[in-house]
Amino acid sequence: MNEQVKNIVDGVFSISQKSFCKIDGLLTLETFKKGEIFIQNTKHNEKEYFLLDGVCKSYLVNPDGDEITISLFTENTILSPQSIRTSKNISNLNFKAITDITLASMNAEAFENLRIVNREIRNFGNAVLQNELISKVEKEIGLASLTAKERLIRFRRKHPLLENRIPHTDIASYLGITTISLSRLRKELSR
Amino acid sequence: MNEQVKNIVDGVFSISQKSFCKIDGLLTLETFKKGEIFIQNTKHNEKEYFLLDGVCKSYLVNPDGDEITISLFTENTILSPQSIRTSKNISNLNFKAITDITLASMNAEAFENLRIVNREIRNFGNAVLQNELISKVEKEIGLASLTAKERLIRFRRKHPLLENRIPHTDIASYLGITTISLSRLRKELSR
DNA sequence: GACCGTTTTTATCATTTGTTAATGGAAAGG
DNA sequence: CCTTTCCATTAACAAATGATAAAAACGGTC
Secondary structure, eight states: OOHHHHHHHHHHSOOOHHHHHHHHTTOEEEEEOTTOEEEOTTSBOOEEEEEEESOEEEEEEOTTSOEEEEEEEOSSEEOOOHHHHEETTEESSEEEESSOEEEEEEEHHHHHHHHHHOHHHHHHHHHHHHHHHHHHHHHHHHHHHSOHHHHHHHHHHHSTTGGGTSOHHHHHHHHTSOHHHHHHHHHHHTO | OOHHHHHHHHHHSOOOHHHHHHHHTTOEEEEEOTTOEEEOTTSBOOEEEEEEESOEEEEEEOTTSOEEEEEEEOSSEEOOOHHHHEETTEESSEEEESSOEEEEEEEHHHHHHHHHHOHHHHHHHHHHHHHHHHHHHHHHHHHHHSOHHHHHHHHHHHSTTGGGTSOHHHHHHHHTSOHHHHHHHHHHHTO
């Protein structure tokens, strides 16, 4: 049994050993090198993912060719559910490894079937969806009503140390500012 | 049978007459006057809603007491699913009628049970969730990477005429700007 | 350790957006 | 019908953020 995944699941919504075994049976380990794109916009994808090690991001490319960071994920978290990042199993987003990463993945449809027959797993799945929305709403409120400085302060509170692990371009884009502004704010806050 | 709700449902994910009848059996009509808060943050709520007439918004109140508009809803749309705007049936958001409104509501748990046993209804439910996320991601990208002027232009494309139906305070907050900025942009764009 | 390409910082200037305050107009309620 | 309140606009100024360019720091490689 994958203890690490069990801990991630329980962190969201605690389920019984027995229920977890059904999930465990679906898991496969995958690794990607820094810089690899493992989910590609407009391409097929039918998996759910647990991030066991490393950092990755979801992003979109705007007309100017810039990568807009939507979300950042660190170890021991769950990537956005397949049902909401795909349409007919075609991805609406890109996901890229920012450091070397290790994922546990499983087939989304098989998981969906577990949700249907198992109440605990269904509750777990709903909790994941809900967390996804909550974090989106939080981010939205931040972008709509906080200054860039306040957003950076919150970001640091939520992701301590991440500023030292990944390129500032990814963080700046996540915060909705330029790297130049980020640099200015870093300096200002360090005084 | 409520034809209007059937049309709203089919607009998201077409389902059979037979499946819709199960939903139809759960529906109740509700009306609220302009200004009424019909879902309150930290209060109990266990309903799903179809907006049949009027305009309403979801919002949060920041520490300064300002209402931050999260989403705007117009007639013939579905309000954000209960599962993602509540935790243990306690609401995380406020919803307020901006004009007089008419809603068709149903018990969320009863609907959840329909999702479990009926494949079409489950697909419909998933499509609703997905649309919710897509619109959130779109909004997020807008706030993170577009100027206020571009956001207003997109807003007008998505919600024509709404600027003439509801207070600009609600729209400005939705766009993440002040009403003064909105007024400036309106003037600039009208030239 | 020197070199290359990339990332981060710094500086300057332009632009956008916010703040405060004043005005006029529209809607709501007595 | 009048008053009161709220809302939208405008102006003047301040603050925040973006654009461009150049310098410095960093990381990987041979």
